Amino acid sequence: MTVRDSGNPRKRGDRTSGTRPTGSDASGAYRRSGRYGRGPGDQRRFAVYGRRSGFLSLARFAIFLVVLAGVVLVSMMTVARPLLRAVVVPWANGNPSALSIGFVADLVREDLGSKLTDPASSDPAVVTFTVATGDTPAIIAPRLLDAGVIADQRAFLFQARMDGLAAQLASGDFSLAKNLTPAQVVSALVVNRIVAQVTNITFREGLRLEQMATKLLTVQAGGIDPQQFLDIARNPPATLLADYPWLLDPKIHPKGSSLEGFLYPDTYQVRIDAAAPTGAEGLIRKMLDNFYVKLGADRLAAVSAQGLSFYQMLTLSSIVEQEAKLDSERALIAGVYANRLTPSVWALGQLQSDPTVFYTHDTLELAKLKLADWVKYVFWAEFTTKLPDPLPASVVGYNTYISKGLPPTPICSPALASIDAAINPNTKTGYLYFYAKKDGSGTTAFAKTLAEHNANIKEYGKP
Numbered sequence: 001m002t003v004r005d006s007g008n009p010r011k012r013g014d015r016t017s018g019t020r021p022t023g024s025d026a027s028g029a030y031r032r033s034g035r036y037g038r039g040p041g042d043q044r045r046f047a048v049y050g051r052r053s054g055f056l057s058l059a060r061f062a063i064f065l066v067v068l069a070g071v072v073l074v075s076m077m078t079v080a081r082p083l084l085r086a087v088v089v090p091w092a093n094g095n096p097s098a099l100s101i102g103f104v105a106d107l108v109r110e111d112l113g114s115k116l117t118d119p120a121s122s123d124p125a126v127v128t129f130t131v132a133t134g135d136t137p138a139i140i141a142p143r144l145l146d147a148g149v150i151a152d153q154r155a156f157l158f159q160a161r162m163d164g165l166a167a168q169l170a171s172g173d174f175s176l177a178k179n180l181t182p183a184q185v186v187s188a189l190v191v192n193r194i195v196a197q198v199t200n201i202t203f204r205e206g207l208r209l210e211q212m213a214t215k216l217l218t219v220q221a222g223g224i225d226p227q228q229f230l231d232i233a234r235n236p237p238a239t240l241l242a243d244y245p246w247l248l249d250p251k252i253h254p255k256g257s258s259l260e261g262f263l264y265p266d267t268y269q270v271r272i273d274a275a276a277p278t279g280a281e282g283l284i285r286k287m288l289d290n291f292y293v294k295l296g297a298d299r300l301a302a303v304s305a306q307g308l309s310f311y312q313m314l315t316l317s318s319i320v321e322q323e324a325k326l327d328s329e330r331a332l333i334a335g336v337y338a339n340r341l342t343p344s345v346w347a348l349g350q351l352q353s354d355p356t357v358f359y360t361h362d363t364l365e366l367a368k369l370k371l372a373d374w375v376k377y378v379f380w381a382e383f384t385t386k387l388p389d390p391l392p393a394s395v396v397g398y399n400t401y402i403s404k405g406l407p408p409t410p411i412c413s414p415a416l417a418s419i420d421a422a423i424n425p426n427t428k429t430g431y432l433y434f435y436a437k438k439d440g441s442g443t444t445a446f447a448k449t450l451a452e453h454n455a456n457i458k459e460y461g462k463p
Contacts, residue, residue: 096161115155116182120148123178128194128276133171137161140169144185148178155182165189173276197273201283205265205415206321206380208359209233210366212263212413214374223277224270227371232284233259240281244288251309252300259284261314261410264291294416302423306338317422318410322355322380323434325442327417332446334418334425336434341405346432351400355380359411360398361387438462 109116127147131140137160141153150156159182160166173194180188201219203212209230216226232240236247236259247253253262268286270278278286292300304313316337324330337353340346358380364387366374391399397408414422431446433453437460445456 096157109158112152112155112158115152116159118151119179119181120151120185121178123148126175126177129174129176129189131169131171131174131189135169135171137165137169140189144176147176149176149180150182150185152182156185159183159186163187194273194276197271198269199272200267200269202267203263203265203287203413205418206412207265208362208379208412209258209260209263210362210374211379213371214377217372217375223272224280224283226280228280229283230371232281233263236284240284243285244292246292246297246300247288249300250311252311254311257311257409259288261318261413262291263287263413264294265413265415266290295419299419299423304338304423304425305427306341306425308341308422312406313422314414314419315406315410316425317414317418318412319351319353319355319407320421321412321414321418322358323353323436324418324421325436325444329444330417330421331424331426332429332431333434333444334421335427335429336431336446338425338427339430339432342427345430349404350402351406353400356398356400356407356411357387358382359407360391360395363395363398364388364392435460 127149129140129144129147129149137157141150141156144150144156145153163183163186165186168190170193174189175192175194176185176188199219201215203215207215212233213226213230216224216229241247241253247262263284264287266287268283268290270283270286272278300310302310302313308316316334319337320330320334323333337351340348340351343349361383362377362379366377369377387399390396391402397403398411400407429446430448433447433450433456435445435447435453435456437443437445439460445460447453447456
């Protein structure tokens with residue numbers, strides 16, 4: 001080794017020396033050195049490492065940003081949630097469809113709180129609730145509140161929306177308890193539908209109140225007590241009359257009067273199931289409702305040409321109902337009685353109507369029998385016995401052969417045709433008499449004088 005060799009601080013093969021190594025050592029030294037002191041393999045290795053390090057750094061930063069955003073969002077939702085709820089809830093109340101948005105429904109649920117889980121009350125009483133055709137949850141909510149089935153309409157409507165009640169709600173009667181939660185009420189409005197058991201009761205024209213009560217003895221009308229029906233019809237309570245303001249008009253229904261004549265003859269469907277039977281008062285209400293619908297306000301306000309009030313015309317029409325067999329003759333028969341009510345035409349002042357005498361007789365005879373025995377009694381039949389003399393004050397006015405004018409009350413429930421005949425009687429003919437022909441035709445012979453009347457009796461009196 002020379003001084004030059006030992007004194008050269010650079011190793012052989014250093015590119016800065018300006019010499020190139022030779023031989024086997026030279027080849028290996030060159031491969032190890034490369035650019036910047038590293039070989040080609042090292043360059044590739046460290047380049048890949050650098051890229052991986054960059055990717056990891058970016059991923060860590062992205063995760064950091066996501067976490068940070070989540071923390072900020074949670075913080076904002078926690079702090080600002082009451083403010084957000086105050087804005088969203090009123091909007092959702094006016095836009096129920098918005099409840100399909102998850103966070104909106106959550107905010108409304110939070111706002112309702114325990115109203116969604118608390119029962120309406122602790123009362124276990126069960127009520128029958130009716131859903132009409134076309135009803136929606138929004139329509140029935142106020143009625144449910146009035147019935148005591150729910151305590152909060154918003155809670156019910158929210159639960160109804162969540163459970164899809166609108167698509168399942170059907171008309172009918174439902175059994176609902178007062179101690180149900182909103183969710184249970186919604187469920188009950190789907191599954192607790194009452195299958196009603198009904199029956200039809202037909203009251204034909206011309207029946208008096210006692211006949212109607214007797215009819216109830218002979219039909220399967222569970223829940224309708226005949227005696228209760230009769231008691232209410234004879235002495236309607238003030239609470240019942242208050243629901244029918246037109247019955248409070250003395251020209252239509254004098255104070256203290258029975259409902260004789262006002263229970264419209266028709267076929268009525270009544271419920272006989274134990275859940276919600278129609279009941280005696282319920283049936284009477286159906287009949288009064290029908291009376292008002294069939295007649296209408298115009299007829300109730302009518303006054304006849306003879307100055308009769310509606311109640312007097314109803315009384316006259318009940319007599320016509322018992323006398324007439326053909327609709328075409330009702331106005332003529334009503335005209336006969338209207339003429340007899342005119343002093344200048346009929347000086348006697350008495351109607352002399354046979355049906356009023358039959359009514360008097362039947363009233364006295366029915367008073368001797370128990371209600372259960374009325375089914376064997378023949379109403380409106382001719383009788384051979386004499387009426388008591390004097391007659392009791394309670395019935396004397398119904399014997400129109402001795403009492404003047406109309407009887408105190410109607411004697412039966414007339415058909416609409418008889419009522420129209422009494423409102424517009426045919427008095428122009430001047431007839432004062434009529435006689436039902438016995439020839440099987442069902443027609444009536446009319447007369448202006450007693451002589452003509454006696455001739456009709458002679459001609460048509462024998463079959």
